[in-house]
Amino acid sequence: MTPNPKLSKIGIQQIKSIIDDAVKDTSYGIPGLSVSISNTNGDDLLSYANGKIGSQSNDLITTDNIFWIASCTKLLATVAILQLVEQNKLKLDDSNHLENLIPELKKLPIISQNKDDGSLKLIKRSNNNNKITLRHLLTHTAGFGYQFFDETTFEYYSQFGIDEFQLTNETQFLIPLLFEPGSRFNYGLNIDVAGLALERVTGEKLGDYIKKHIYDPLGLKDSTFFPDEELLQKLVHLHERNLETDELIEKPHILLATKGYNSSQAIHSGGAGSFSKPRNYVQFLAAIINDGVSPITGNRILQKETVDSMFINQIPQFPDFGRQVLFAKRGISRSINDLYPQEGNPPQGWGLSFFINLTDLPTGRSAGSGFWCGISNVYYWFDRNKGIVGMIASQILPFPDPIVLKTWVEVETAVYSNLV
16 A cells, blocks of 8 residues: 555545435435545545535535534644644643643532432532643543533533533633543543633634644635635535434524624634634645645644654543443434444544544554544544545534434445555
8 A cells, every 4th residue: 555545536436426325315314515535645536525505505515615523623723732732832741730721620620410310519629639631631531521422511501501512701611520530531621621721821712823823834724713704605504403304404503603703702612613624624634644744835733753642542541431321412412322333342542632443444444543523423534554534524413413424434435445
């Protein structure tokens, strides 16, 4: 396998056919999909889109359309944070340094829920308890939850009438912990809190920092935390699938409905705040697997040693971290019991902000590769060994959508089956 593989003509046609079939039924299937595949050299192996920008729209989707990439933002925020770690402005394992930047962390209690009556109880933590580090945040072992995956977090936010996608104050990220830092894995607001550390050490908003130090060096003009009017015209519509009928209903974009959105006081969410077109995002992924250097612009965004560290399993003590039943919030998430089911249930890995498959996958993806996704049913993967990266994007809630998930697996399998 060459370090910069290409896709065969047969493979390109096969992937296009998979997308075409997936979007035939815009009311009950997928209204529109966009896929982008690249390699270590940054070549545009395939950028293809088909369908409509919305189930109620006549406008056709193109590769120029942008998507809310939701939790795919986490990798962007993590790279930004690791840039500052390289500069010794942030420290991965120094809890005191993190608390100096975010002193509110010192006072966070642990929250527990009574299984009988659902009541919540806050437990004060002593100064001798485990302290949160930046590494805890990047590996989701700090103790923060998401209200759409954790019932206790859902009940806590509900008491105050707060929706975590519509926060108006950055300190609303700083909710009670579900457990002592470092004691287990729980997917949650951790990267948002890490982004807050970045903002306080730099004096810049997270989105502004990412634009200056990631988007601009990579030449990505259609990726942003706050789309302007021109980009909003290219934004694919968000949908909710009725779980009883499978019918898709268009709904307002969650972030765009936030009070004060796009104002100077707006929240910059490191966990879910970015919009992008898939081709832009895979250029970002290509820079990562190219040891931190953009193969297109030649600009470096990370040192090779830092990239190497990102792909090391950070939590080997939790080999089944993704095999837990997750709470479902109606309209946002489905109840799932495995983040990435694999035959035989091999150990699972987590790097610095993404899932690592520790064994080769039936799709063809190499062991040691990374992937993650966004709650709007956007999925990416990057494979350093075979030199391939990809993204498939939709705009459908709740997560995960079985039709999009199936299409992603088919696309990824077709990619690896047709590399030349």
